[in-house]
Amino acid sequence: MKKYLIAVFVVSALSVSGVGARSFDIVYGPWIQNVTESELTLMWTTEGKSLSWVEVAPDDGTPFEAAQRPRFYQTVAGKRFTGTFHCVKIGGLEPGVTYRYRIVGKEVVDDSDPYGSIYGKEAVLRPGGTVKTLDYNAESCRFSMVNDIHDNASKYISLAGPVKDEPVDFLLLNGDIVSYATSIDTVIAHTFGPVADIVRDIPVFFARGNHEGRGADSYLIPGLFRTPTGEFYYVFRQGPVAFVVMDGGEDKPDSSVEYSGLADYDSYRQAELEWLREAVRDPLFAEAPVKVAICHIPLIDNASSWYAQTWLARNFTPVLNEAGVDLMLSGHLHRHVYMEAGECGNGFPIVVNDNKSRLDFRAVAGQVLIDIYDMSGTKVKSYSFNIE
Numbered sequence: 227m228k229k230y231l232i233a234v235f236v237v238s239a240l241s242v243s244g245v246g247a248r249s250f251d252i253v254y255g256p257w258i259q260n261v262t263e264s265e266l267t268l269m270w271t272t273e274g275k276s277l278s279w280v281e282v283a284p285d286d287g288t289p290f291e292a293a294q295r296p297r298f299y300q301t302v303a304g305k306r307f308t309g310t311f312h313c314v315k316i317g318g319l320e321p322g323v324t325y326r327y328r329i330v331g332k333e334v335v336d337d338s339d340p341y342g343s344i345y346g347k348e349a350v351l352r353p354g355g356t357v358k359t360l361d362y363n364a365e366s367c368r369f370s371m372v373n374d375i376h377d378n379a380s381k382y383i384s385l386a387g388p389v390k391d392e393p394v395d396f397l398l399l400n401g402d403i404v405s406y407a408t409s410i411d412t413v414i415a416h417t418f419g420p421v422a423d424i425v426r427d428i429p430v431f432f433a434r435g436n437h438e439g440r441g442a443d444s445y446l447i448p449g450l451f452r453t454p455t456g457e458f459y460y461v462f463r464q465g466p467v468a469f470v471v472m473d474g475g476e477d478k479p480d481s482s483v484e485y486s487g488l489a490d491y492d493s494y495r496q497a498e499l500e501w502l503r504e505a506v507r508d509p510l511f512a513e514a515p516v517k518v519a520i521c522h523i524p525l526i527d528n529a530s531s532w533y534a535q536t537w538l539a540r541n542f543t544p545v546l547n548e549a550g551v552d553l554m555l556s557g558h559l560h561r562h563v564y565m566e567a568g569e570c571g572n573g574f575p576i577v578v579n580d581n582k583s584r585l586d587f588r589a590v591a592g593q594v595l596i597d598i599y600d601m602s603g604t605k606v607k608s609y610s611f612n613i614e
Contacts, residue, residue: 248347254418256268256355257425263322268327273310275308278299278312279314280314280316280330281298300313320359321360328350328352331348332347356427367465371585372584373402375402375404376402377404381601388584397421397429398555400555400557401433401437401522401523402522403416403435414450432451432453433473435522436475436477457473458473460505461505470549470551471521472502474523476489492537499542506551516594516613518553519546519553521542521554522556524563527570546572554575555587556578557579583606594611595608
């Protein structure tokens with residue numbers, strides 16, 4: 227089986243089947259990562275090696291062929307990349323603007339000669355997609371969140387399917403989209419495959435769950451996502467809302483037999499805590515009218531809390547309280563929980579989404595509205611918060 231190169235990560239490919247399939251056709255993707263006001267990253271996999279690029283055009287209805295569109299390539303230390311896992315950064319964009327893009331590839335027939343690669347066909351591999359950049363000055367922020375899918379494609383489609391017809395700014399995956407990563411192939415398939423028609427047009431932000439840390443290929447999962455810090459913890463903003471995304475790591479003590487002596491999450495969380503103390507002082511976060519914390523494991527410290535949940539609550543919560551966080555969104559518990567501010571040392575409400583619901587978030591004019599829908603599309607809960 228072929229291997230994908232993701233920087234220093236190696237990712238194996240799923241085969242393409244079907245009549246007329248070309249050796250350099252797209253297998254999975256694209257999915258949109260690390261969107262800001264001025265740039266974004268597109269990622270996808272191809273069955274065979276190709277030299278691929280992205281062409282970008284205004285969303286003005288003109289054909290791509292009406293003008294020479296700017297091309298963006300993946301490069302490594304000054305050299306254009308050829309391979310099967312593609313990650314192209316697109317810059318020079320404007321805030322809050324919708325762009326069209328298409329992916330073009332050229333088949334790599336033989337690159338064994340260092341002075342003469344041989345190419346085959348050139349073709350448009352993905353004829354069109356659209357993406358809107360973030361806008362820190364936008365009047366509103368709207369997104370949908372799912373979590374704890376655990377490889378269940380039918381559940382994923384039921385919950386996330388309606389998102390493609392809504393004017394959301396992004397899709398938030400709040401952890402445990404897969405149960406473990408024995409093969410990175412299946413991680414790609416279960417994370418992006420069921421929602422391929424959504425993630426090609428809507429940016430994806432990711433908070434790692436504890437299950438994404440399990441399995442022989444779990445080391446490769448960071449290669450599937452791009453963040454401002456290069457870590458699973460980072461800050462971003464859309465409109466009036468700034469988000470601090472945190473990573474709770476595993477939920478049991480590092481010494482637990484289930485981790486086979488591989489867990490070092492205590493050190494990881496301590497380093498993250500040092501980062502968090504500085505991150506919440508960043509003007510991008512500190513000056514936002516609304517501040518939202520995202521963590522797969524909720525910061526709830528009570529009699530039923532496991533090790534990591536207690537540690538996170540006792541160490542991260544004081545920092546978030548001091549930073550003036552308005553709300554936390556979590557998963558992990560596989561049941562809905564709502565905790566008022568002050569119930570366990572938290573200076574902010576905590577909404578824990580269950581494993582069979584989608585959470586829709588909207589912030590506008592000093593108010594945050596949350597609606598929660600079950601798999602049938604029925605609204606089952608609503609919350610409203612006034613942000614001073």
